[in-house]
Amino acid sequence: MRYVKLPNENFDEFFNSLKNWGKVYAPVKQGNIYTFKNVEKLSEVSLNYTRTMLPPKKFFVKPRDEMLRLKDSRWEKCGEAEKTVLFGVHSCDIHGLQILDKVYLDEPADPYYKERRENSIIIGISCMPDEYCFCKSLGTDFAMSGFDLFLHELPDGWLVRVGSVRGHEISWANEELFEEVSEDDLKNFRAFEERRAKAFKKKLNKEGLADMLDLAYDSPVWKKYEKICLGCGNCNMVCPTCRCYEVCDKWINAYEAVRERRYDSCFMVSHGLVAGGHNFRPTRLDRFRHRYYCKNYFDPEAGFNCVGCGRCDEFCPAKIEHVKVLDEVREALE
Amino acid sequence: MSEDTFQTHDARILEVKDLTPREKLFTLRFADPELSRNFKYRPGQFVIVDIRGFGEFPISLCSTPTREGYFQLCVRRVGRMTKYMHELKEGDIVGIRGPYGNGFPMEVMEGSNLVLVAGGLGMAPLRSVLWYAIDSGKYEHIYLFYGTKSYEDILFRDEITHLLKHGEAMNCTVKLAYEVESPSCIYLEKGFAPRVCKGVVTDLFRGEEFDVTNTYALICGPPVMYKFVIRELLDRKLSPGRIYMTLERRMRCGVGKCGHCIVGTSTSIKYVCKDGPVFTYWDALSTRGLI
Amino acid sequence: MLKLGVFELTDCGGCALNILFLYEKLFDVVKFYEIKEFHMASSFKEHDHLDVAIVTGTVSTQRDLELLKHARSHSNYLIALGTCATHGSVQGGVEGKIREKLEKVYGTKANPMKALDSKPITEYVAVDYALPGCPYDKDEIYQVLMNIANGVEPPKKDYPVCIECKLNEYECVLVKKGIPCLGPITLGGCNAICVKSGLGCIGCRGPLPKDANPAGEFEILKELGYDEEYIRKKFKTFARGELRW
Numbered sequence: 001m002r003y004v005k006l007p008n009e010n011f012d013e014f015f016n017s018l019k020n021w022g023k024v025y026a027p028v029k030q031g032n033i034y035t036f037k038n039v040e041k042l043s044e045v046s047l048n049y050t051r052t053m054l055p056p057k058k059f060f061v062k063p064r065d066e067m068l069r070l071k072d073s074r075w076e077k078c079g080e081a082e083k084t085v086l087f088g089v090h091s092c093d094i095h096g097l098q099i100l101d102k103v104y105l106d107e108p109a110d111p112y113y114k115e116r117r118e119n120s121i122i123i124g125i126s127c128m129p130d131e132y133c134f135c136k137s138l139g140t141d142f143a144m145s146g147f148d149l150f151l152h153e154l155p156d157g158w159l160v161r162v163g164s165v166r167g168h169e170i171s172w173a174n175e176e177l178f179e180e181v182s183e184d185d186l187k188n189f190r191a192f193e194e195r196r197a198k199a200f201k202k203k204l205n206k207e208g209l210a211d212m213l214d215l216a217y218d219s220p221v222w223k224k225y226e227k228i229c230l231g232c233g234n235c236n237m238v239c240p241t242c243r244c245y246e247v248c249d250k251w252i253n254a255y256e257a258v259r260e261r262r263y264d265s266c267f268m269v270s271h272g273l274v275a276g277g278h279n280f281r282p283t284r285l286d287r288f289r290h291r292y293y294c295k296n297y298f299d300p301e302a303g304f305n306c307v308g309c310g311r312c313d314e315f316c317p318a319k320i321e322h323v324k325v326l327d328e329v330r331e332a333l334e
Numbered sequence: 335m336s337e338d339t340f341q342t343h344d345a346r347i348l349e350v351k352d353l354t355p356r357e358k359l360f361t362l363r364f365a366d367p368e369l370s371r372n373f374k375y376r377p378g379q380f381v382i383v384d385i386r387g388f389g390e391f392p393i394s395l396c397s398t399p400t401r402e403g404y405f406q407l408c409v410r411r412v413g414r415m416t417k418y419m420h421e422l423k424e425g426d427i428v429g430i431r432g433p434y435g436n437g438f439p440m441e442v443m444e445g446s447n448l449v450l451v452a453g454g455l456g457m458a459p460l461r462s463v464l465w466y467a468i469d470s471g472k473y474e475h476i477y478l479f480y481g482t483k484s485y486e487d488i489l490f491r492d493e494i495t496h497l498l499k500h501g502e503a504m505n506c507t508v509k510l511a512y513e514v515e516s517p518s519c520i521y522l523e524k525g526f527a528p529r530v531c532k533g534v535v536t537d538l539f540r541g542e543e544f545d546v547t548n549t550y551a552l553i554c555g556p557p558v559m560y561k562f563v564i565r566e567l568l569d570r571k572l573s574p575g576r577i578y579m580t581l582e583r584r585m586r587c588g589v590g591k592c593g594h595c596i597v598g599t600s601t602s603i604k605y606v607c608k609d610g611p612v613f614t615y616w617d618a619l620s621t622r623g624l625i
Numbered sequence: 626m627l628k629l630g631v632f633e634l635t636d637c638g639g640c641a642l643n644i645l646f647l648y649e650k651l652f653d654v655v656k657f658y659e660i661k662e663f664h665m666a667s668s669f670k671e672h673d674h675l676d677v678a679i680v681t682g683t684v685s686t687q688r689d690l691e692l693l694k695h696a697r698s699h700s701n702y703l704i705a706l707g708t709c710a711t712h713g714s715v716q717g718g719v720e721g722k723i724r725e726k727l728e729k730v731y732g733t734k735a736n737p738m739k740a741l742d743s744k745p746i747t748e749y750v751a752v753d754y755a756l757p758g759c760p761y762d763k764d765e766i767y768q769v770l771m772n773i774a775n776g777v778e779p780p781k782k783d784y785p786v787c788i789e790c791k792l793n794e795y796e797c798v799l800v801k802k803g804i805p806c807l808g809p810i811t812l813g814g815c816n817a818i819c820v821k822s823g824l825g826c827i828g829c830r831g832p833l834p835k836d837a838n839p840a841g842e843f844e845i846l847k848e849l850g851y852d853e854e855y856i857r858k859k860f861k862t863f864a865r866g867e868l869r870w
Contacts, residue, residue, distance in 0.1 A: 032801040035794055054794055063792040067340055070387050075341055075429070108339045108589050210600035217599065217622060230838045230845075232809035233784065237791035244593030247586050248780065249387050250764075251771040254653035257387035259340075261586075262792055264593070269835040270783045271594065274582050275391070275412045276455075278557050280597070280623065284836055290623075294596060297603040317787075317799050317809050317845055388777045414778035421776060 001144075002162040003181045006151070010177040011158065015042040015087070017174050021121050022083030025059065027052050036086065045088060050130045051309055055240035056086050056093050057100060060116045063237075063263050067112065067247075070257040078258070081115035088125040092133075092309040094147050095140035096240030097122070102302050103243050121166060124150035126192065129200045132310025134323055136197065137204035140307040152189055159189045204308065204323045205330065210298040212330055217289070221329045226285040228318050233265030235291070235312035235320075241305050244271070266290055292325065339589060342384035342429030343369055347422055348404060353489050357455070358420055359396070360407045365427065375399050376437030377462035378580050378612045382588045383407070383419065384429030391415045392585045394459040394611070395433065400469035408458040408489060434588040435611045438463055438578055443550045444472045451563050453481045453535050453555025457489040459580050460554050468504050474548065476506040481535025481555070484514035485522070498526045509538040535559065539566040546572045553579045560625045564615055577615035581606050581624065597623045627676040627774060629654075630662035632696045634682030634689040635716070635743065640707035641665045641681050643760045650767055657774035675700040677773055679766075680746055683709040683717055687739035690749065697750040702773060704754045705746050706766065711757040712831040713865045716743040745865075754779060759829035759863065762815055782814045785833050786826050790817035798825050803849050805859060810837040829863050 006014055018024050027049040028037040034049040036056055054063065068075035104113035124147040135141040143150060148167030152159040159181060162168050171178055236242045246264035251257045264271065267288075272281030281287045295306040306322070313321050344365040351359040364370040375381075380394040391413070397406035411420045422428065440463075448467055452460045457480060467473045478497070482488045488510070497508040510526075511533045512519045523530045531537060535555070551567050553560060560579060567577055583595035583606040595606035602621040604610065618624040633641050645666060647654065661672045678700035684690050697703055708714040719726070723742050724734045747755060756765055772779035786808035790797070798820055799806040806825030808817065812833050819826050832839065839860060846856045 031796040033796045053796070054791070058794075063794070073386060073427075075386065077338070077341070104591060106590060110591055111339055213600040214622070227838075228841055228844075230809040230841045231785075231833075231836050232787040234787050234791060234797070234809070237788065242593075243591065244596075245586065245591070246594075247390065247592070249389055250768060251387065251653075253650070254656045254771075261592075263788075265784070265788065266593070266596075268784050268788075270584075272584075274584050275416070276410070276556075277412075280557075280583070284838070293599040294603065296600045297598070298600065299603075315797055315800055317797070317806075318841055319845075385777065388772065388775065389780070414780065418777045 002168065004160045004162065004171055004178040005154070005157055005181045005185055006160050006178055007157040009157075012042050014174055014177050015045075017177075018085045018087060018121075018123070018170075020173070021170060022085045022119070024085045024087055026087040039087075047088065047125065048128070049088070050127075051090065051132075051311055051314070053238055053311070053315065055096055055238065055309065055311065056089055056122075057096065057240050059084060059086060059120065060097070060100065060113050061104070061110075061243070061245065061261075061263075065112065065245075065261045066258050067261055068259040070249075070259070075259065077111070079112065081112075081119040084116070084120040085123065086120060087123045088151075089122055089147070090127050090309070091124060091143040092135040092140045092307040093240050094122065094124055094143040095135075095307045096309065098146045099241045099302055099305060099307070100243060102299075121170070122147045124163075126150075126152040126196070128196055129202075130310070131201050132313045133200060133308060134202040134204045134310065135308035136200045137202075137206055138304055138306060138308040140303075141196075142193075153192060154185055154188045159185055202310075202323055204326065206304070209296055209304075209326065212333060213293060213296055213326075216329045216333050219329050219332050221325065221332050222285050222289045224328075225288055225320060225325060226283070229267075229284060229288050229320060230318055231267045231284050231287065232317065233267040234315050234317065236265035236267060237263055238311040238315045239295075240307055240309055240311070241295070266294065292329075295322075296326070340431070340587070342382070342386070342390075342431045344427050345430040347424055347426045347428065350422065350424055353408065353491070354487050356487075357408055357410045357489060359490075360409060360419070360422075361397075361404050362407065362428070362430065363404045364430070370403065373405065373433075375405070375433035377440060377466045378437035378459055379433040379435045380459075380588070380611060381405075381407070381430050381432030381434065382585075383415070384431065385415055385418055386429050388418065389415050390429075390586070392434075392588060392607070394462070394580070396458040396461045398462050398465035398469060400466055408455070408461075410455055432588060434585075434607055436609070438552060438580070438612050440466060440470075445474060445548075447475045447477065447544060447549040448473050449477045449479065449544060449549060449551040449567075451479045451535060451551060451553045451555070453559040453563075454483065454487070455489070456554030456556070456559070456580075458554075460552060461490055461493075463552055464506075468506055471505075473505070476504075477542075478506065478508045479511075479535055479538040480508065481511045481538070481559070482513070484512060485516050485518040488512075495522070498522075498529065511535050511538050534562075536562045536566050539570075544570055544572065546570060546576070549576065551577045553577065557625065567615075574615035574619055578612055579615065579618070579625065580611045581613060582611065583607070597621060599623065626659045627657055628661045628672070628674065629658040629677045629679070629770075630672050630675045630696065630700065631660070631664070631666075631679045632662065632681070632692055633664055634680065634693060634710070634746065635685035636682030636707065636709040636714070638665065639760045640709070643763050644679070644766060646763050647767055654767070654770055658770065672699055677702045677704065677770070679704045679706050680710055681706045682746075683713055683743040684746055684749055685716060685741055685743040687741065690741065693746050693749055702753045703750065704756060704766075704769065705752045706756050707761055708757045708759040708829055708831060708863050710746045711752075711755040712747075712863055713743060713745040714759060714829075714863055717745060717865045718861050718863065719743065754781075756814075757812060757830040758815055761830075762818075765814055782812065783833075783835065784813045785809050786811045786813045786815060786817050786820070786830075789813050789815070790820050793817055793821065795820045796823075798823060799845070805846050805849065805851055805856070807842065807859065810839055810842045827862060828860070831864050
């Protein structure tokens with residue numbers, strides 16, 4: 001990997017230069033949450049944000065996504081992908097996008113996702129974990145690919161890892177802003193990573209997790225959480241790897257309609273329903289367990305379906321904790 | 335092609351036939367002759383029907399690819415889309431995309447006996463296999479065990495009676511079980527006993543032995559049926575790898591994106607639309623929630 | 626052309642008015658529908674037979690009941706529009722018998738208005754489509770009417786308010802501010818309009834039809850420090866005690 005250094009005094013100029021590559025979106029504080037928003041100035045950006053409510057997935061599969069527009073009883077494909085720069089993406093979310101890539105870019109590729117993905121630049125940023133983070137346990141705390149540039153905090157600037165040709169082009173175009181990386185910088189980088197590694201409070205025991213869960217199909221723990229869980233689907237909506245969507249046609253006037261998809265949740269009763277009324281996941285227990293199975297499915301190529309970002313915990317009204325549920329299931333089995 | 339992954343193509347309804355009070359058979363052809371010529375599918379695959387402006391629904395192809403120039407869908411009136419479909423007439427246009435799914439491995443099964451076990455609407459996808467097998471002549475012997483509620487519910491009744499009469503000449507044995515007695519059923523039973531009887535589909539296995547080294551079973555029916563049929567097959571020592579089932583889920587996309595058909599547990603997750611809809615019983619044993 | 630009638634029983638009038646708020650989209654509606662009765666819009670009235678009847682409000686008087694039965698028997702497709710019609714809303718939630726209430730207020734049990742205990746229309750007649758909301762989102766009735774006009778059964782929603790709240794990226798008032806919000810157990814479709822303004826959901830669309838977990842919600846609100854009586858009242862404001870735990 002190629003490393004360069006961005007000194008603090010050049011940070012502003014570097015940030016402004018990103019606008020040449022597309023519309024810049026970055027994490028911004030809004031009330032008590034963070035959200036990726038279009039920003040003009042670096043000062044608007046919350047550089048040390050914890051996590052946005054909706055993950056950057058929202059740029060590639062939009063929460064509400066117009067797919068097709070009906071004109072003269074034929075569908076026309078909607079939307080041109082705009083050039084986008086996602087600034088300040090955390091490592092877990094980069095991993096999340098790579099998991100979604102496996103789904104949406106698998107042939108036949110989703111044309112909307114593909115176009116948007118091709119038209120976007122991902123600039124990662126280092127972070128410190130809070131009480132919800134457990135990415136370290138899943139190995140998603142460090143991104144080795146899936147970004148164009150990755151900014152690591154240094155006392156006097158940023159150590160920048162260049163992850164793609166496009167990333168290289170960006171640093172190249174702003175050559176004068178970057179310096180060579182010094183021994184001290186590397187020392188500081190390592191020190192930051194060590195400090196970060198020690199800061200994790202939550203730990204997931206992933207040893208034999210997939211098999212353990214499979215054996216725990218009838219665990220009493222599911223029953224316990226069936227009572228606590230509201231089945232509201234918030235955990236699905238904020239998850240960086242949840243990919244379910246529902247499709248709905250809507251009329252915009254007497255003769256024109258749009259086909260729109262929106263995020264869906266496997267907590268909805270209709271999710272496991274088939275024509276004729278049979279439901280494959282009729283109870284909340286079935287649906288609760290299904291989510292844990294889906295998130296903790298281990299794909300030998302892609303790893304787990306969970307990146308440990310902590311969103312489901314932070315936004316669960318019932319304060320259900322992902323790691324705690326899994327620990328309890330494990331405990332009940334032993 | 336990914337550009338039009340979700341685009342649907344005009345297909346004209348050539349014929350609408352009432353099969354039962356609930357089911358209609360639609361014969362369709364793509365309006366674009368080139369598309370029509372290039373439309374290739376396998377028994378067990380499905381298409382997505384698009385009622386533009388209102389929604390889409392997945393449905394299995396019930397015609398055989400051996401008969402070209404058209405394709406057929408057997409539509410039961412159950413939901414808002416199928417209800418609308420039932421109102422359509424000859425000449426009307428619907429959108430179609432597909433075919434999707436894996437379909438039955440017809441080549442693998444060549445030279446073997448096929449035991450088709452259908453319950454209710456499960457007859458639709460198996461009809462594709464049935465006529466494919468008869469038309470191609472590449473299979474040893476074809477059995478069709480068909481369980482139906484009543485005489486009125488028999489799908490493709492004329493074809494079934496035709497095969498009851500003349501099936502043996504085509505290496506095909508058809509057996510029919512009905513649950514609700516009626517004069518028509520008794521009449522059928524009189525003509526074709528013991529191949530037609532009162533009972534459930536598993537009753538049709540009575541007295542049947544298969545060469546399990548050279549037989550494949552293909553099942554489709556309501557979810558409750560699988561357990562009982564599979565027990566009959568396992569009792570006869572048919573390997574779970576030789577039992578194929580085609581499953582139904584509420585697919586939105588048909589191409590492994592929308593997540594509605596995800597089944598399984600942490601050790602095995604499957605998308606019914608792209609990993610299936612045809613699975614072996616072994617798949618079901620190793621993927622919980624499949625049936 | 627389909628024949629459409631809008632019938633108003635006892636309510637605030639907002640649900641009927643909301644149809645008029647479709648503004649320019651009303652022109653799309655009248656491309657498919659001939660309006661045969663709509664008290665708030667026109668004095669014109671003619672209904673031997675209607676294809677679609679929209680009924681708003683609760684049955685609170687004998688007159689309401691007769692009008693409802695008339696609407697039902699003269700129409701092919703009846704839509705219960707708004708929470709009054711679907712769940713009984715606020716007036717349906719008032720406890721006690723009508724005669725006792727009359728006596729309490731007027732000092733006599735006499736009932737010259739022929740008032741009845743307020744109930745949703747779903748208690749009296751079969752309803753083809755129920756669209757709750759106080760008021761409902763006007764685009765919802767538009768979509769329903771467009772579907773029916775094209776011969777398609779309108780789709781039904783089954784998700785809680787939280788889904789649309791998240792789709793719109795509104796800050797969760799329950800989790801982040803401790804504001805009592807019934808969003809997780811309330812049927813969505815409103816586009817989370819209350820949360821948009823920083824308010825908690827008051828449950829105006831009634832409980833999630835199939836899988837609400839009011840007991841879980843109750844515990845969460847109690848944990849946040851709200852007393853049981855307050856929560857109980859909140860639960861039954863629109864849903865007439867349908868939310869039991």
